[in-house]
Amino acid sequence: MKTLICGSMAYDTIMVFEDRFQHHILPEKIHSLSVAFLVPTLRKEFGGTAGNIAYNLNLLGTDPLIMATVGHDFTEYQQRLESLNISTRYIRHLNDNFTAQAFITTDLDDNQITAFHPGAMNFSQLNQVEEAEHVSFGVVSPDGKQGMIEHASSFVKQGIPFLFDPGQGLPMFSGEELLNFIEQASYFAVNDYEAQLLVDKTQLSIEDLAQRVEAAVVTKGAEGSVIYTNNETIHIPAVRAENIVDPTGCGDAYRAGLIYGITHGWSWAKAGRLAALMGSLKIGHRGGQNHHYSLVEITTQFRQHFDLDLYT
Template sequence: MSALICGSMAYDTIMVFHDRFKNHILPEQVHILNVSFLVPELRREFGGCAGNIAYNLKLLGGDPRPMATVGKDFQPYAQWLSYCGIDQTYIRTVDESYTAQAYITTDMDDNQITAFHPGAMSFAHLNTVPTKRGIKLGIVAPDGKDGMVQHAEQFVQAGIPFIFDPGQGMPMFNGEELLHFVELADWITLNDYEAHLMQERTGLTPEQLAEKVSALIVTKGANGSLIYTEGKTLEIPPAKPKAVLDPTGCGDAFRAGLLYGLKEEFDWPTIGRIASLLGAIKVETAGTQNHTFTPSDFHDRYRENFGHGF
């Protein structure tokens, strides 16, 4: 049984500026800003929420089916997905567009300047959640706005339970629109900042949001996560990474862990720990799809971190 992952596929172009932005941006001159940064370090990574979640779920032994719209430049990414054994049935190419692109420049203080081109992602609404294809559950991750709304509604119509993960797409929605997702979703996952923003926009506390779904999962970075379910709040401890190199994509790895645990019908303490460990493994490697492990390795790391297996 597979998991349908609705979200973006993107190229991440990451550049490192060997200085500090503050040394070159004069506050009193920002109205005539014209700066150039020499970036001797550059790498291009495969990214996007759907791609990252699918990659991590595949490592766990799951059967991810990413559903996304991509552009005419997608071939290198398609070859990578084929190499990873990830199904591409529900990836649609929009020939007149480029695949979504993020251009990220980081300075020595870890400040970032990012330019994002949505490209083909804006056509996400052209995809439709399939029915009767052996799909057990799904996730609506950041994507084109219309696509996110339609896919949530289509999951309900198809009788497929799904996770709502607004992530970086949250600024696109007002309180009423977010409440519509809440009414449709089976589970919601947010980071700590997004949880505060969700409360501000909907007027609902985490406890009140949790009453409307089977579970609300709130990640708290190095402090673990909270799972609100059945009137209880479960505290999930963080897993310990062997090194901290790059947090980019940790949230997507965590969500892959949720999907895997839900598909296997584990209890919430186990699901939360699987997701926590997957995020910790990701942080050990630069880039969002460069870490690797075997299922046996993962089970060993789980025992090392939590003192028991699953």
């Protein structure tokens, strides 16, 4: 049985600003903001939430399915996925559109300013969850708005538990719409900023929202993460990274570890620790998919950090 990841496939153009945004953005002039950042470092990467999660699940030895809409410029990405033996069966090509594009500027404090062109992602509702075979777990991650709504509903109709991971798509939805997602989902995961936005929109605390799912996860970067489940609060420590290079895709790597733990019936404490390790392994590399670890290496590091075996 497989995990179906509904979400974005994107090309990321990542630029590094060799200073701090705070030195160049004047709070008293925010109403007339006009700034330019010199970015001597630029690179293009394979990205998108669905692509990044699938990449990390593939590192963990699983065979994920991606459901996404892409454009006429997807050929290079398609070839990459095929070289990694990641299925492209449920990726729909729309030749009149570009594949989604993210333009990310990162400063020396790892703050990010992102511009995002959705392109073919706007038509994600053309994909139907019902078409995917042998699916036992689902993910609804940032995608076209209507697609996210329909995919969540379809998972419920199919009796498939799913993780709601709104990410940067969260601002698209009203409080009522977000509550509807949470009522349908088995789990939801957000970072601490998204958690506050979720609270503001729904007028409910994270603890209250967690009562509506089997588990709610809030990641807090270097402070670790918190899992709320069964009236219990589980604190997951962060894994200290050997090198902190680029935060792009760390949340997706974390979610892959979490999904692996859920689908293998692990305790939340163990699943959260694998998630933390995957995020730490990613942050030492540029881009969302440039960290290369064998399953043996991941297993060894998991044992070294937590004195736990990946398979017991």
